[in-house]
Amino acid sequence: MSETHVVADEQEMPKTLGGVVPYLMVDGASKAAEFYRQAFAAEEVFRQPEDENGRTMHIHLYIHGGSLMLSDAYPEYGQELRDHAGYTLTLAVDDVDGWWARAVGAGMEVIMPLERMFWGDRYGQLRDPFGVTWAIVGK
Structure with a gap:
């Protein structure tokens, strides 16, 4: 885990930036966070640790002055992964x-x-x- 990853007990929650904040459920939130760092110069400001299956319930990124939230799917809690459609x-x-x-x-x-x-x-x-x-x- 890189030094940009912060867990809840180490620091207070970062400020949420922007008026409307997208929260994406993806297959591989940790991989998505790394990809967005490369593609959009995203800064990771918070992350919940990965579980035994390599999933995380929350990652908070800053991209170009706004917040983007990510999580993996948790079908056992009713959070099924769906295709991304109908928005940009x-x-x-x-x-x-x-x-x-x-x-x-x-x-x-x-x-x-x-x-x-x-x-x-x-x-x-x-x-x-x-x-x-x-x-x-x-x-």
Whole structure:
């Protein structure tokens, strides 16, 4: 476990950033946290320890001034893993090309290439290895 991982008894809970905070259930929350560190320069600010099956019930990341929460599925408690559909997590950034290049370089799949849109910004969509759709938008 890297030094960025913090458990509840070592420090008070980090501040939740942002108005609407996504909480993703993925297959492999620890792997997703590491992937988001590479793809989006995520900072891990809290984590519950993994259980004997390698699952964790909570990871808190900061990405570009906002919070993102992650957990593994716990079907024995009614938390079944489902396909990610019907939403897109959008990063509004100043350096669209830099964010796009880092995300694609980390292994994101391009769904919609980065293009100038009718509203004036550049916009593109990517899918991460956990099935979550992301958009990057900016000038």
